[in-house]
Amino acid sequence: MLRRHGWPSFLCLQEVKIAPSDEASQRQLVKAANDSALPDEPLYEAVFSLPRDRFNARGFGGKVHGVATLYRKDLDAFRTRKPEWDLEGRILLHELPCGLVVMNGYWVNGTDHPIGTHLQKKGKPVVLVGDMNVARSRIDGHPNLRTSPHQHVVNRKDFNERFFEDEDGMKGIDLFRHVHGNARKYTWHSTSHAHGSVCDRVDYVIVSRLLTESHAITDTDICDNAADKLHSDHVPIWLDVNIPKLESSLAAPSNHDGS
Structure with missing residues (x-):
C-alpha cells in the first residue's frame, strides 16, 4: 500500500490495539512497512502513543485504543509530542x-x-x-x-x-x-x-x-x-x-x- 500511494511522508494509524508492553507487535508494524521495500525505496520508523490508563484501558490485556505514526526515515528532523493528559493513547502531535x-x-x-x-x-x-x-x-x-x-x-x-x-x-x-x-x-x-x-x-x-x-x-x-x-x-x-x-x-x- 505504501508503494501504491507514492511512499507518503507520514502514515497515521488509529486503534492499533497494541499493549504498551508488547514491543514485539510494535517492531512487527515497522517490519511490515519495510519488508517489501527495494534498495532505492524509502524505509519507515514508527512512533506510538499507547494506553496507560489503569482504569479505562484494561480490557483485552491492554490492547485497546492506541495510535501510531509511520514516518519516512529520510524526512528532515521533526518533533513529536504526546499530551501528558492523554492516558488512553489517542493523540500524537508532530511538528x-x-x-x-x-x-x-x-x-x-x-x-x-x-x-x-x-x-x-x-x-x-x-x-x-x-x-x-x-x-x-x-x-x-x-x-x-x-x-x-x-x-x-x-x-x-x-x-x-x-x-x-x-x-x-x-x-x-x-x-x-x-x-x-x-x-x-x-x-x-x-x-x-x-x-x-x-x-x-x-x-x-x-x-x-x-x-x-x-x-x-x-x-x-x-x-x-x-x-x-x-x-x-x-x-x-x-x-x-x-x-x-x-x-x-x-x-x-x-x-x-x-x-
Whole structure:
C-alpha cells in the first residue's frame, strides 16, 4: 500500500490495539512497512502513543485504543509530542521544521480540541487527521444518516460546533468538503454488508484556515475502494501539502492569527 500511494511522508494509524508492553507487535508494524521495500525505496520508523490508563484501558490485556505514526526515515528532523493528559493513547502531535503541526488522533464523541485551537492562536498551521467517530451531515451517511438512538444527533451537533462552528473553537475546515464539494465518498464500511452498501464518512482531515489561505494544499481524497480497505472496516484518507509553498506563505509579512 505504501508503494501504491507514492511512499507518503507520514502514515497515521488509529486503534492499533497494541499493549504498551508488547514491543514485539510494535517492531512487527515497522517490519511490515519495510519488508517489501527495494534498495532505492524509502524505509519507515514508527512512533506510538499507547494506553496507560489503569482504569479505562484494561480490557483485552491492554490492547485497546492506541495510535501510531509511520514516518519516512529520510524526512528532515521533526518533533513529536504526546499530551501528558492523554492516558488512553489517542493523540500524537508532530511538528515539522516549517511549523506545520500534524495531529494524528482517535477522537471519541465529546472530544474537545484545546491543543489545536492553542496552536492556531500561536500562528501554527494545523492538520487534524483521524477517526472522529461521527458523520457530519446527511450526505455523509449511506443509505441513511444515523439518527437513532438520539445520541447520534447530539454527538453530531456537538462535533460540528466544537470543530467548525463555535466562534471560540477551532473554526476548522473539513478539507474533503472544501475540495470536493458534495461528492459522496465514505471512510467506514460495515463488514456485514457488501462494500458501499452501509457506510459513513467518519474519518477526516480538518485543517486550520491558515493552511487553506496559504494555497499550499495540493489535494486530498478518500480511497473509497475495497482494495484499500483490506481487512479493516475503514479506508485510507490522504492529504498532500506543498511544503515550500507553505514556508513561503508563512515567511511573508502577515498577521497570522490562526483565524
